[in-house]
Each structure stands twice: as C-alpha cells, then as structure tokens.
Amino acid sequence: MAEFIVILAKIIGYGIQAYGALIIIYALLTWIPAVFNTWFGNLIARVVEPYLNFFNRFIPPLFGISIAPLVAIGVLALFGQGITIILQWLLRLASGY
Numbered sequence: 001m002a003e004f005i006v007i008l009a010k011i012i013g014y015g016i017q018a019y020g021a022l023i024i025i026y027a028l029l030t031w032i033p034a035v036f037n038t039w040f041g042n043l044i045a046r047v048v049e050p051y052l053n054f055f056n057r058f059i060p061p062l063f064g065i066s067i068a069p070l071v072a073i074g075v076l077a078l079f080g081q082g083i084t085i086i087l088q089w090l091l092r093l094a095s096g097y
Contacts, residue, residue: 001094009087016080020073022048027069 026048035041055068055075 002091005087005091005094009084012083012087013080016076016083019048019051020076023052023069023073023076026052 022044026044029035029041029044036045052068052072055072056066059066059068059071061067
C-alpha cells in the first residue's frame with residue numbers, strides 16, 4: 001500500500017509539472033498567433049484553454065498583458081502541494097504512525 005501511494009504521488013507530481021510546462025508554452029505561443037493554426041498549437045490550446053479561461057474570467061489583463069497564466073500556475077502548484085500533504089498523511093496512516 002505504501003509503495004502505491006509513493007508511486008501515485010510521483011505520477012501526480014509529474015503530471016502537475018507537465019501541465020505547468022504546457023501553460024508556459026501556451027503563454028509563449030500567444031506571442032505568435034499563427035502557431036495556433038498548426039496541429040501542435042491547436043493541441044496545446046485545447047488542453048490549456050479550459051483551465052486558463054476560468055482565471056481569465058476573474059483576472060483582467062494589466063496593460064494588455066494577461067497575468068492569468070501566472071496565477072494559474074500558482075494555483076496548480078498549491079493544488080500539488082495539497083495533494084502531496086494528503087498523500088503523506090495517507091502514507092503515515094497506512095504505515096501505522
């Protein structure tokens with residue numbers, strides 16, 4: 001059971017890091033709008049935009065620059081830390097501490 005929780009924590013951590021990297025790539029690709037006409041740009045937009053649209057509704061751009069990706073990455077990191085704490089608690093519970 002403990003090994004499963006450790007593996008699950010690593011998979012979730014890698015997934016959160018990968019999604020954060022996709023948000024950064026998406027933010028950089030917005031500087032070149034023609035990229036979204038390619039399959040790569042379209043794929044990243046389809047994966048990242050639903051999450052970013054939530055933050056775009058509440059956070060207006062400052063001087064024409066959206067800070068929603070920064071806030072989204074911060075919330076994603078906090079979520080990852082929360083999941084890590086929960087999994088550590090489950091690990092302690094499973095090992096009898």
